[in-house]
Amino acid sequence: MQFCTKSVLFAICTVITEAIPDTVGSKLIGLVTSRAEIPELLKLDDVIDLVIPRGSNKLVSQIKSSTKIPVLGHADGICHVYVDKSADLEMARRIVLDAKIDYPAGCNAMETLLVHRGLVEKGWLNNMILDLRTEGVTLYGGPRTSSLLNIPMAHSLHHEYNSLACTVEIVDDVYAAIGHINLYGRHDLYAHTDSIVTEDQEVADVFLRQVDSAAVFHNASTRFSDGARFGLGAEVGISTSRIHARGPVGVDGLLTTRWYE
Template sequence: MSSQERSKILLNIADALEASEKLIIAENEADIAEAQQAGYEKSLVSRLALKPGKVSSLAKSIRILADMEEPTGQVLKRTELSQGFILEKMSSPLGVLLIIFESRPDALVQIAALAIRSGNGLLLKGGKEAKRSNAILHKVITSAIPENVGEGLVGLVASREDIPELLKLDDVIDLVIPRGGNKLVSQIKASTKIPVLGHSDGICHVYVDKSADMVKAKQIVLDSKTDYPAACNAMETLLVHTELVNTGGLNELIVELQIKGVTIYGGSRASSLLNLPEASSFHHEYSSLACTIEVVDDVYAAIDHIHHGHTDCIITEDHDIAEMFLHQVDSAAVFHNASTRFCDGFRFGLGAEVGISTSRIHARGPVGVEGLLTTRCVDGVEAWSCKQNQFCTVELRRDDAMRLSGFA
């Protein structure tokens, strides 16, 4: 399909979503009611809900993707290997993606749109708690795809039992993207040879240095934790400089968190110094109104504690300390005096995101269209005229043999 055809499909999907908004909301409400009855966790129910305005914001994001420059077939690098032999490194679709996601039905829409924009085939497996929402969204999307393309472009897998079989298809599926908690991602990584893109560790840290402006600290920490606690870019661990213990600023910050309904646990030092119940682990992703606080000696100890994470932020007015943190924390995203909630594909200008990757290979951080592409090295069209005339490539290959012999 041409770039224009794929853009047109995206615009049709955006229109179809808006036209079917009432239907979508009704199915989503049925899912929510059932989940509440079944006694699911509050954070899961919160992720399940398509909030007011969500459908139109999804449509808007799809229109942005439709207007984007075509991402495939772009020449990323052009090298003249020898006179007239021009090599082009071109972006190219990855192939077939398998996305396994929990709860959030809006993920289905974003991911399907990104897959269409990037020319990839897509298999979606949603959570059973969102089955009605997923089914209607999938129906709306596939109905906007022309018949000659076929519904198979975006497939929806209904049953959980199909996953193990799908994960065996390493000759057919090129990338698995699990969207969900630590446990889901780890399970999938352990049970497939297909490359997995995702964050198996979604811990975001905010470190408040002794040099912090505590008014900023309060605002950033509250935003990082309470704006959308179920998101993977919400703060899970708050690290505070030891000199802040028992200062008015830190005490106020803790009280503010508690007023907002946040349950606070302490690491081994914080639990005794600040009289907090002890956290079970620093690796626990609360995904709810809860967090861990730990006391550290200085910025070095904070960096050591974080080691590598998801999205990590330092709050300080000391430029040198900020630079040290920004350079040494080896995480997907590192911020200074900004909420961890900033780490987001839409915010980062990617149009939408398939998820946030903490992997060190391929894409890292919020993954948009770019993360769904691979490259091919193609000898460019420019080389043609030369080869037509004088068969230069192989001649040069042989002339150059001496220089090359060391690097076969």
């Protein structure tokens, strides 16, 4: 978990403002210290160009509905990892564990594991479940998986756990995986990060083309969706909007273009 107290925020703000030359002005940076000030700020659409809320989907939705200012927000991070029948199974195991346990509270952590039905017959899914449980992960099943593996039914297939818990579901093929992701991974038609693990390039290409998420990966953990890893420098967030910045957003994603001659 990441915490930032008011005293730390005040110290950071002080350092930044003291570093700004007098010719620019110390009032360039402002510090909001209470939630009571936010509604008034959101009314200032004549002077504020962009709002970047950091927090839950509920917070983002509340801000979007209460201001005319453009909001660079994000939907729920319902991130999926789909393990195809042709996957390198040891690679798949490492990717799944990293995606779930590296930082489970992150918006780019895996919330749903989709597994090709052929891997159930091979016994890989049973081994994967054992590995996840060993790491302290609580497992819930989709309609097919819950009864087959005797694990509790997930109350929703569109759920961001933000903890050491995830949903597991069995699918027939890559098209079924894509259908699942496009149905349950979206919120207001925006999706976060999804990954396929496969050694079949044709299958990977289908997945990468047809999954409409802010970030889509082949043989990589969803945790890779990060501004620093993308070389964007300091990250202000991961946007699931289609316009204009999408995915991890650095400074360039906050800028507009002004043409003159």
